Amino acid sequence: MQFSDLAMNLKASEIRELLKLTTMPEVISFAGGLPAPELFPTEQLKKVDDAILTKDGRAALQYGTTEGYDPLRKQIAARMKQAFMVDCNIDNITITSGSQQGLSMLAQIFINPGDVVLVESPTYLGAINAFKLCKPEFVEVPTDEKGVIPEELEKILAKYGDRVRMMYVIPEFQNPTGITWPVERRKAFMDIVNRYDFPVLEDDPYGELRYDGDKVPSLKSMDTKGNIIFLGSFSKILMPGLRIAWMVADPVIIDKVVKLKQAVDLQASSFGQRQTSYYIDMFDLDEHVAKIKALYKKRRDLMCESMKQYFPEGITFTYPEGGLFTWVTLPEGMDAKELMPKVLAKNVAYVPGGPFYPHGGHANHFRLNYSNMPEDRIVEGIKRLADVLKEELAK
Ligand SMILES: Cc1ncc(COP(=O)(O)O)c(C=O)c1O
Structure with a gap:
């Protein structure tokens, strides 16, 4: 059996592998990015499922359009306005099977092998x-406690010019650092x-989970030229198991x-999209x-x-204003992976920092x-x- 180059180069995600270790009940896991399961609305979902099957019947179990279930796209347009200050309509929106699929598809749309992709340093491992998989050259853009440093970005753009095909950012409660850009x-x-004109993926699965401080406008809400592609997800505000997320972009990109x-995959789950949509209709998502x-x-x-x-x-460590993560920095020379x-x-489990940098280190x-x-x-x-950290530092 001969596998493709791509298959030969596939590596298991370090996070996923770690999660396997940490499912043992005795482990106190700070490793995954899992929501609190006790808040999953199981009783409401039973009512939702019943309503879907009573009202939509077999249509809920049939194939649907690739763009997504229209009532849900309309609800997302309204939520984009309310939660992210973005004016858009359903032609700007498509439903994806998790934001992760959105990231994967956008990479395939914008990247040829060798093209430059800019990412925050560090960034989301997923x-x-x-x-x-699209074989880009990753260029890490330096960040500080306020996110991407504009002067550093400008230097990188001047250096790499047209080779830059897209940039990926998480301006709100970043994974992994918890940092939010003011x-x-x-x-x-x-x-x-706007001056350099290149597509930017604004990934925002945590934006609605702000615990203190004032809401900051999304990049998409400031976008006048159609360069920002916004990714939103129901994973952290409802449940990740349905795998329902969305993308907001210029219709040319949506196409x-x-x-x-x-x-x-033809489409996101017909039933999962209805579960999300009916939940929003029947219950109070804001509550x-x-x-x-x-x-x-x-x-x-x-x-x-x-x-x-x-x-x-x-x-x-960072003190995030929202989201799910804090980022711990040990004295230079200590190695979080070796401490694992x-x-x-x-x-106890955490995720060591190195894999969040495409070029490693840190x-x-x-x-x-x-x-x-x-x-x-x-x-x-x-x-x-x-206790472990004290022992190490005492050495
Ligand atoms: C920054 C970021 N983007 C995307 C995802 C994937 O989310 P989804 O469940 O919508 O695929 C995650 C998941 O943790 C994430 O942290």
Whole structure:
């Protein structure tokens, strides 16, 4: 049997492999990006399913259009206005099987082998993996505590010119750092994008999960030239298992995505799209999001307070205004991946920072998730982690 070059180069996602280890109930896992399952609206979903089958009957089980279920696209247009300050209509929207599929398809649409893709340094590991299959040259754009540094981006664009085919950013509660770009940064960024004219993927699965501070306008809401492609998802505000997400872009881009999706999976699940749409009609999604926010805020506070209390000096971490993650920085020279066995031996897990950089390095970081573990386990996990860190620092 002969596999293709692509298949030969496939590597299991480090996060997915780690998640396998951490499903054991005794492990306090801060590793995945999993929502709190106790908030999944199971009782409501039973009512939703019943309503779908009573009202739509077999149509709900039939193939649907590739663009997506129209009532859901209309609801998303309304949500884009309400939550992300974006005016759009259903011609700008297509439904995807998770945002992950959106990332994968957009890479295929924009990247030929050797083309330059710009990413924040660090960035979402799942995006690196999706883009990698198209064999780009990754260029990491330096970031600080306010996100992408405009002057650095400009230098990179001047250097790589037309070879830059797209940029990928997460301006809101970034995965992995939890950082949010302030409005001035966004304006400076958009000014550069408009001058150089290149497609930007604005990935925003966490934007609605803000726990404090003021809402910041999305890049898409500032886009006057159709350069921004916005990716939204129901994974973190409803449930990830349905795999329902969306893309908002210029109709020319949507048309390419739809044609590609016809080759990839024909459409997102007819039933899953209806479950999402009926849920929004029958229940109050805003109220549900408010519940999620209240719980995650408590967990974020607890994790950050516990780190402050128990971590030894010399270790810093971000205090995110929303989202699911905080990013820990160890003193230079320490290696979070090498520490993993010691941490796992105490039945605690995190994701080491290196894989969030396409060119590796940066071993002295790790990512912690605070949405998934109950409060008592957050405190216990941070204490155990602190013990390992103290031992290492004492060496
Ligand atoms: C930044 C980012 N983008 C995309 C995704 C994928 O989300 P979805 O479940 O919509 O595929 C994730 C998942 O954690 C993420 O963190």
